[in-house]
Amino acid sequence: MTPPPPDGPPDRRPGGRTARIRTQVLDAVRAELGEHGYEGLTMEAVAARAGVHRATVYRRWQDVGGLLADVLDAAGEDDWAPPDTGSLRGDLTALNEEIQESLVIRPSIPQALMAASFRSARAADAQQRLWEDRYTRCEAVVERAVGRGELPPHTDARRLLIAATAPIYHQLVLLRAAPDPRLAAQAATTADLAAAAGAFARPAPGDEG
Template sequence: MQRPGGRTARVRAQVLRAVEDELIEHGLAGIQLGRVARRAGVGRSTVYRRWGGGAALVADLLESMAATSLPRARTGSLAGDLAANARLVGRTLADPRQGALFRAVISAAEVDRAAARALSTFYAIRIAEWAPCVTEAVERGEVPAGTDPEEVFRAVSAPLYHRLITGLGTIDRAAADRAAATALAAARAGVFVSDAETRDESE
């Protein structure tokens, strides 16, 4: 669904920026709609009428983040595409504000089903954006047929999110490149070939 423009779009942007601040500072449980309205410079009734609660605000925030994320890379090789993806994830998580926001969103998803669904939807959208990198790599013969794009990109980002959540290790370009290289090696070895594909070949 296309979002309306003009004042409505500006109000949404202001409110979602305020929600980011609230999440970072107070977590999902600490979000107060009145305070969100004050931060955003809009009427409290506007926030209550359109969103109604913290979980709905977080869901809309994640929808906005998915819609405005950078498009996938097209480098011509899976190695280049995975490195581009890893570096994008790494830059995002290493950013002081964005890293804190993702920690807050992940924490919210642990305690609220609506937030968890919104987070799952966010990542499904981002994986769908990048999945053609893998399907094109299969067509080029870089990785085996049946390689699961979702598993490949989970393998790329998981080490970087581990660093974010645990605070162990720096999230830098070297870490991103290691994550991409490890996922690429596993993909080439057939680690991410789906069970269905494996069964078909053995029959």
């Protein structure tokens, strides 16, 4: 265990001491979560693994829910963008393959975080922010398809994305089905065919009243 640095005024420059401690602590949360799940996640084990004073961990994250919420918030701070393959069906298939991979790998941190978000209100709120962020970024997939003329302009991007991805989460998280290598493409194709048939059409502005 690395001895913690002596206390001093927090250095809030990016890459400074505050940022470094956060990285160490969140890495430790992910590692503990992967090894022991939510049940085994304690402030003490995280502090020890991170090589950071327990008092610092309590002051900054308060409790296990605070640690989980920050792991989820940190996941939203990356520069992830959805796949860009040149077609709607290709993008949705590649997206579903990424999702499936992240849920099937052991230990799966996304699975552990979803399970934890049933236990902690702070984690649930952060999980909801992360979903919102991810689906918002994925709207680029639909915008590109509209730009290529694959979809009509008034397409409800969010509904299309939920239809394409929900079966992956349903099968792997809730139904606990064995991974099926065809699932990613099948769910993408289903959403693509439904989109072509007008399933996600929104009334054009002005048509609503």
